[in-house]
Structures are given as C-alpha cells and as structure tokens.
Amino acid sequence: AVKQFRETFAGIRKEFQFTYERLSPNGKADIRLSGDDILESNIEVWVQPEGKRLKRMELFSTGEKTLAAVALLLAIMRMRESPIYIMDEIDAPLDENNIERLIALLQNFSEKAQILLVTHNRRTMEASNSIYGITMEEQGVSTVLSINLNDKRLELSG
Amino acid sequence: AVKQFRETFAGIRKEFQFTYERLSPNGKADIRLSGDDILESNIEVWVQPEGKRLKRMELFSTGEKTLAAVALLLAIMRMRESPIYIMDEIDAPLDENNIERLIALLQNFSEKAQILLVTHNRRTMEASNSIYGITMEEQGVSTVLSINLNDKRLELSG
Amino acid sequence: MKLKEIKLLGFKSFSKKTEFKLKAGITTFVGPNGCGKTNIIDAIRWCTGETGTKTLRAERVEDLIFAGTESRPPLGMAEVKLVFENNGGIPLDYEEVEVKRQFFRSGEGKFLINNTPCRLRDIQNLFANSGFRSAILDQQMIEDFLISDSDMRRELLESIA
Amino acid sequence: MKLKEIKLLGFKSFSKKTEFKLKAGITTFVGPNGCGKTNIIDAIRWCTGETGTKTLRAERVEDLIFAGTESRPPLGMAEVKLVFENNGGIPLDYEEVEVKRQFFRSGEGKFLINNTPCRLRDIQNLFANSGFRSAILDQQMIEDFLISDSDMRRELLESIA
C-alpha cells in the first residue's frame, strides 16, 4: 500500500505541475506530506504564482486558491482517466485571463473526455460546443432551449 | 431586553421585506423565531421568489440564497444607519438581472452612505462613480491606477 | 463511457418531460439564478446512485419530486434516465446502457438498468470504478478541498489507485 | 462619518506608499486575481482595530508586513492610515479624524489618533458604535450567515439595538 501510494503521489505531482502551469503561467506547484507517516500525514499543497513566494495553497487570494484547487482536482481526474468532467460555476471567482486559460485547458481535455459546465460567464459559454439555455418562463417550472453555436439557431427541446 | 428585541425584530422584518422585494421583484420575505423563547430561539429566514414556494432561505439555489442573505444583511445595516457599506465580490454568484437590481439598490443607498465594492463584474464597474484599478505590473507588488468614469482619463495614483 | 442523453420527468423543478441529447466536446448549461441548472447535476448524481439528501440539497427524499407551483399541482413521481455509450467504462455486455431511477411519493423507489429492475447497489457498482462521483466539481467541493487537514485530499488521492 | 482617505505603506502586497482619496457615491476596486483588492479591505479592518489574524488572513501578525519578492527585500513595518470626516459618527471633538496603525517586525505595535499615541482599545472604541466591523460583506460572511442555527444572526440583530 505504501509503495502504491508513493507512486500515485509522484504521478499526481507531475500532473499537477502540468495543469497548474497551464492555469497560472510560469507558476510552480508541489504536493508534500506534512510528516513522515506516508499513510497518515496530511497532504500539503504548495503553489507559487509567477513572481510570488511559494506558499501553501490556502494562503492565497480567493481566485488564486480556486485556480490551485481546480488544477489539482483536474490532475486527479486526469490520472484516473475520468470519462467525464462536470463543473458547476467554478469560474465565478476567476478574472477574465484565468477564465481564458481554464477554458483552453478544458478544450484540450475535451478531445478525450466529455465536459459539462454550468456557468454565468459569457466567455465560457462562447468557448463551448453546445449550449443549453434553462429558463423558468412558467414560474417555478424549468424549460430548456438548446442554442446551437454552429448555426446560431434557437431550438426548443423537451 | 425582550421588548427591545421584539421591536428590533419587527423593524428588521419591514426593512428586509423592502430590500428583498427590490432585489427579487414581487418576492416576499419574512424572519421568524424557531421557538417561543425570544432570547434563545434560532432566527429563521423565509423567502419566496416570484412564482415559487415560501421556504427557508437555505433551501434555494446559490444565487437565490446569496440574494436573500444580502437583502437581510443590507436591511440590518440600514437599520443601524451604517455610514459605510463594504462588499467584496458578493456579485460573483448572481446573474445579470440580479446584478442590475443590486446595483440599483446600492445606488439608492449611496445617496446617504458611502459604498466601497470589489468586483470582477463589468456592469458593477460601470455603475460606480469612481473606479480604482489594482494591478501587479511589478510582480508581487500592488500598484494603483485611478480610472475616472466622468472624463475617461486614466491617472496613476500613489 | 460517454453520457449520451439525460432525461428528466418530475425531478425537482423539471415537472415537464425534458431531454438533453449531448454532443461531443464541451456542453454548457446557462440561465438565470434558480432556473434549474444545478438541479440537472443533482439528477445525474441521483441517477448514478447518490443517496445523501444533503448532497442532493433535499431535506427529505420526497423533496426530489416536483412539489408544484401556484398553477400546477405536485407530481407523484420523480424519474431520471441516463443513456451511456459503453466503450469499456461500464462492466456490462451492452454497447448502450440506460440507467433509470424513480422515486414515488408513497416512498417506493425503483432502479432499472436497460429496463431490467435491479437494486440500487447494482447501479452504484456500475459507476464505482469510473470515478464518476468525484468527477463533479462545484464551489462546495473546492472549499472542502481547501481545508488543509481534512481527509478529503487523501481519500481522493487513494481513489486513483 | 465618512471615510475620505486610505493610505497604505508596507501593508501586505502594498510595498509602495499608496493613497486612495475617496469620492462620494460608489467606489469600486477592480483588477486580476491576487492583485491586492481584498488586502485593501484587510487594511481597513486592521486600522479600525481588527485583531483576529484569521479574519485578516494572516498566520502570524508579521504576515501583515510586506514580505518581499525576488526583486524587492521585505520591509520592516506595515502602516495603514485612515482619514475620516466626522459628522457625529465618531465620539471625538474633531471634524477630521486620522487613525494610524503600525506594526514592526520587532513585534512592536503603535496606534495613533490625529498623531497622538493611544492604545488599541481607544481605536476600537471609536468604531464600536458605528457598526463598522459588520459593515463588511464578503462570500465568507454570507456563507456563515446561511448556517441556520449559528448565533451569528442573533448577534447581528442584537447589535442594532
């Protein structure tokens, strides 16, 4: 079990360094164990956005923390070859440039995996292959419109 | 103490019904005590967006909860005649229409009180009287630009 | 494994029969606050075996059934159907796998795989290895993940092996 | 009471002397993630008497002092000055009230009102009745407020009286 965990840990670190650098250009990322006990220690996450000091993830700004957490969670899902990624409004605390980088990374993943996003953000919407607009024209009842980006048609579905 | 609390409670309820209706048109709002003990019971917050059922605030969607919580917190600050309102990115989970209504309410309050907002949202920015742009041109060091909306000039300050 | 279709009927705010035929690439769901976007994600969780009412944002299981509005009566059943294209991700001998879950106000729950009745556990086992349940990221999960001394980080890492 | 000016020097990411002269109406602070917007709010909290390092997002008080970058050395002091127009909100006989707070790496802290040294408590008393500290809303406060059985709601209501 210890050997397996060590290998998984090393693999995740590599994947995390990749995803974090894509989201935070020239950024560095690391995962470490807080103590010597491989099976019991806490897992520490350290990141260093460009030009800043290497610190634990929890000590950064709202958007910087979100970026680091998302990078590591995506790394974990990549390592387990998740066939689907579902994300509900995780772009809310991110600025425009970070959203662009997140979108680019997800577009990269979408070649092999399915990606479902919920968003209020225009750029995220524009970057997707298909959009479903949900409304409550009739109060309290959800209705769906499917908006096709390719032919810009609005179709009522369901 | 009981009498005073009862009066405060009634006053807040009125103020909350006002602020909530402004943020959620035709919406109803109420605050209640969970038990008979005026000084010990939990305080329950009930809201009813237009066309939906009256439920406790915690049971709604992310945006609906934020709207209800902000309405009640603003009501409390109004009742104590707060000279300043400071809000850090509370518009993040709100859709465009809710942001418009929040801005309108804050513009109303800004006649008597000072309002400082932190936001990533364009509409919130456009609705303000003055904007300070914060950047880190030099890595790790905050620099300020003051952007004057009236004359659209960009001035370096500090 | 690919999710091809999501069908909702009577699930939370989806009183009307609603179908999503998913295309390749990135699919986004958009709309005003409270219109039902997260409910769709709850439906996916529920139909793949989620039982935690807290995770599904329901106080009791009946809260998953359309509760009615001023102009529509409540419904008696919530149903969610998910259709998967199976390219190895699901341990069954079908190319297409349809998972259906129903819950009735009477308290009865039904579970079907390709229209064959089964137990909840059978549905949960289908998705146990695919990491489906931790494939859903939201604000809450990110916040829990940011708590430095919780077991969550370790559990996620161990689930990869 | 009106906040007219905010001045920062050596406070968190504000290594350079920085001044904000606030106008009437709504003032917004904008910029990329991590550029220092919430740090300005932390400065306002700190200068009006906040002591909780957790609220100020600092592990130790020294974390409030500019810690240096690859191209700039750390500083030895953090200073925040707030200038208020007093139209009754502050229990002092001045029309203009300047509150200054400093913290040195040596561990020494200084508090001044209109350049007269005072104690931390004197600063805290100035703002005790103005409800200043609960006038700051952020995501965390909203989440805490949404917890139905916490004491927070009651404390806020009682603070009005």
Ligand SMILES: Nc1ncnc2c1ncn2[C@@H]1O[C@H](COP(=O)(O)OP(=O)(O)OP(=O)(O)O)[C@@H](O)[C@H]1O
């Ligand atoms: N059983 C039910 N019957 C009818 N309506 C329901 C039921 N359960 C939940 N709802 C309604 O669904 C709405 C919440 O939907 P949901 O959480 O999907 O919103 P959302 O689109 O994610 O919004 P946001 O952008 O604010 O996150 C609430 O208004 C709630 O009242």
Ligand SMILES: Nc1ncnc2c1ncn2[C@@H]1O[C@H](COP(=O)(O)OP(=O)(O)OP(=O)(O)O)[C@@H](O)[C@H]1O
């Ligand atoms: N003592 C310090 N010295 C130097 N930099 C610091 C210090 N304390 C905090 N910082 C830096 O300030 C940054 C955080 O700033 P802040 O929280 O104000 O960001 P923000 O503008 O609110 O971003 P977001 O939009 O993501 O919320 C962090 O990158 C952190 O490293």
Ligand SMILES: [Mg+2]
């Ligand atoms: Mg939602």
Ligand SMILES: [Mg+2]
């Ligand atoms: Mg911030």
